[in-house]
Amino acid sequence: MSQAVEATEKHSAMPSFGLRRMTAIQAELDALNARLGEAEALLGTDAAKPLLSLRKTLDSLCPQITFVGQVKAGKTALVNALSGRPGLLPSDVNPWTSVVTSIQVNGQRPRNVRSEFTFFQRDEWEDLVKEGGRLGEMARRAGAHDELAEIRRQVNAMCEKSRARLGRNFELLLGQRHKYDHFDTALIERYVCLGDPEEDGADRQGRFADITRLAKLYIDEPAYPLPLLFQDTPGVNDPFLMREQITLKSVRGASLCVVVLSAAQALNAVDLALVQLLSSMENRRVIIFVNRIDELDRPETQVAEIRRSLTRTFDSQSLGGIGHIIFGCARWAEAALTGGLEQLRPDSRASLVRVVEAVGNADTPVNAQTAWIASGLPALQEAIGTIVEQTSARRVVEHVRRKLGNLVMGAANQALARCEAGEAPRSRLSPDELEARLHGLRLDTETQLAGASGDILARFDADIADITAAFIDQSLLALTDAFAQGVAGREKLDPMFLRTRTRVIYARAVRDARVMNDAAGQSASDALNAIYGALIGEDAGNLTVEPPQAPHMPPPVSLGRTILIDMQTPWWKSWLGRHRTPEALEQTYRPLIEIEVKGITEDVRACIETALEETTAAMALFLEEQGQIAAAIAERNAIQTASLAETRRLVAALRQLHGRIRGESDKALPPAGAKVMEFRNAV
Amino acid sequence: MPYDTDRARPVSQFAYDRLARQASTKPRIAIAGEFSAGKSTLLNLLIGSDLLTMQVTATDAPPIRLCHGADPAQWIGPRGHRQPMPEGGIDALPEHCREVQLFYEADILRGADIIDLPGLADPNRSDAGAHSALLGAHMAIWCTPATQAWRQSERSLWAALPDRLHRTGLLVVTRADKLDSDHERERVLRRLRRETEGLFSHILMLSATRGIEALQTRDTALWATSGCGELIRQITARTSALRKARLALLERYKVAEIAADPEDQVPDPAPEFEDEGVDVAPAAESTAGVGILELLRQAREAHARKEAEATQAQREVAPAPTVAETEPPIPREVEIWRNIAAQQPDFPGKMEISTMIEHYLVAISR
């Protein structure tokens, strides 16, 4: 049994104020699970396989919440507190987290595995070591020699360090994975933290850190109604340049991102760039958490001051869409969980008292409960719940509901056909006629989708060509200006322009794809409903099939990729310095920028193409499944039913179930916990 | 071509005067760092007042220069014009204000002017103003908060500054009180020493809030642990060293005859003085952006013209002087130095000034 796990057992349970939204989501999942159970009971072994796969889809819902921010904002401390395990992941006063570390709370996990650590693949490592990764590649292309030398130096130092820590043949470890049935602080430290070369025990801390790519821990936290994956990342803006690359890559699979800021210097230029980068992907999935408010002298008034300044900046940067800005303090949350309010530093405790008094009144006690509320964690949990509810949970639920509805309806229609066949066999549509109609439907749908897909891509290509040209011209202009004034013109040279515009174009393609999907789905399901009507007459009328949802098209990661033009002033300086005329500058600049832009737009185009193909495939699968059901009805050969009355009862039960499945989709979730909302508004 | 620092360098009379003036101005110390690093708090502590705004969000103000004295405050426009402060104070200043000058009678300002720069990395304002003010300083103090010390954005900005600022630069780690233990403070300092090698002459950690508290309660023990006393010692030592060094550099310059082609004769630019930007030579203010060579040439021409006019006038009006012809007049600059030296008995560069005056007199009498 490990130290950390033992230690956590002494913790008081995590309060559940902030978990109402998640509880509501779980209630919805439970209801759907119950419907699956009912369907299993009614349908027997016939439908066992598709039902099992739907159940798996429901069970595998595990929203990923990624924490990003500058070094020492308190990401690790926050993730620990949110997992209900203060001190689980190592945190420190110097830059520390060096590996993307996930804590999976609840949910499925591999047998006998509590922690697992994945090393780099050999080719990834070699790319990093030889070229300095993407950063090195950019530096080389930009001719930023100093920067390149710095990257080389850091990479060499890293290899040296690993060699010293792991022996000469450490590269044999690449591509491997270490798994344990436990974890404790010492074990985790060996893989995920930077280590301090001048400290005792430095040989153990961070022993494998440089070659570790991912770390994952599995914990059970009964307070959480849902499985969740909290992902801690290395801080950005660290002088150790390589850590940043790791972080930006990890945002990929996130359902939502929490940007952690430090109250003492909330939102500097680097933070803003990070927020812009994430919002260029999808800004309703971004939460801002301003941590360390205990370091303010007068948090009760200064928090409002900081909030005003943040919203002003966001508005002026057209980031008004960020709905969640939460203030809090990981220290208070830790203290609330361990019950150690007395162990807080005196100034931190004094700030806590001020906040509690300002929010409640002079009689409000300062205890674990109020400290937990003041820590902002319940508000953060509510915000996470709200976003998950609108995004990943909504998608999964909707997907399962549609599939289950169609499955139940198909079964009801088949049973109905069996009854009819038993009572008065009359074929409304022969199998051949049916096949002809289905074939026609498949062809129509395919043509419709192919035409619409072509249009969407053509429109994308035209729009992208326009903004690329505009961007290059604008950048060249800014550069020439900067050249004339002899200053680095990074402020004017805005890669965000490219990102936002590309994002807009992408959003339009997403919308077009959805329209295309819904239109094709609608006409297909109309045609299918007509076929069912023709197969079983009026009775089929009140049950209808539902077409598949439009595919999920998350924004392409390449939109968030750092590109050359994001790099800091020194690069520009050295660039400007090496060109004598604006024309010479343009000559080198144009091809460079074109390659960078092309890298992004090609990737975005590929994403759209894939999504369109997926839509076509999903629609084909839908027609295929429905075709099989219809064919079974048309054959009418399944007439071994013992009792007609029994089959009629089955039909009725299935229809009732179908009604419930469809009816629940309109039910809204209850509002978020009033207590937390009230508090949040007050703070 | 490497810059030769040993050989005596002949320059024209006018150029010499200008260099001498530059060498004797008070050094300017810039306090720089990202916004909310605690620059203004530190400076308030140094002068023992709360003249400067301290707030948790970024302060929107131009560079504020604190000078010794009791003159009314003034602001400086983009072309160097000085104007009295507007009624509404700092908030009422126009956009194009380049610098504000406040006068205050604090001991630390006797040796140097100190400039509180606007915070860097503020997403709502460009770094350009602070950056150029930083380039115009003789020495810089970089503030970084102990709890989030020395990030890449700070490093890349500081590393891109000229080496002369690195050689004298001081890294001040503020908010030491927010770290939990001496062990933590030591570990942060150790990392900073590793990561800033060659970029600063010294690193020190302090807590301005503790320092202020100590001043208010007259708690000497607290003052000692706050680290603020050490900062004051470092600053004073550096300003006098700076003045000495600057005056010593001037010794290498000799006034020579102006040849037919003055550009052959005057070595230029003089790197030890090229940092001068803001207020040294009146001509420089309106001709920002013109090369130093060109400036010197214009200045020499103007000087020559004036002298020609003066001799002309003398010939026409006054009778030929008798003694004055053999004894050159005492340059105005030397008078100024003498005055300064006389007023301030502990003026750090006193010795050097007198030697320099000798040198000067020898040079021009040849």
Ligand SMILES: Nc1nc2c(ncn2[C@@H]2O[C@H](COP(=O)(O)OP(=O)(O)OP(=O)(O)O)[C@@H](O)[C@H]2O)c(=O)[nH]1
């Ligand atoms: N006073 C105070 N200290 C905090 C708070 N949150 C974190 N800290 C402390 O700040 C330091 C940094 O915290 P970490 O969680 O390691 O920060 P991080 O963002 O993960 O840092 P990197 O992994 O290096 O990027 C630690 O000493 C924490 O104890 C807070 O809310 N208040």
Ligand SMILES: Nc1nc2c(ncn2[C@@H]2O[C@H](COP(=O)(O)OP(=O)(O)OP(=O)(O)O)[C@@H](O)[C@H]2O)c(=O)[nH]1
């Ligand atoms: N605890 C603590 N707080 C400090 C210290 N120094 C400054 N602060 C606080 O940090 C905040 C910012 O201080 P300022 O002095 O306004 O920072 P600045 O660098 O001048 O900021 P800008 O003018 O915006 O660039 C204020 O709330 C100060 O009270 C310190 O040593 N310890």
Ligand SMILES: [Mg+2]
């Ligand atoms: Mg961390």
Ligand SMILES: [Mg+2]
């Ligand atoms: Mg300030």
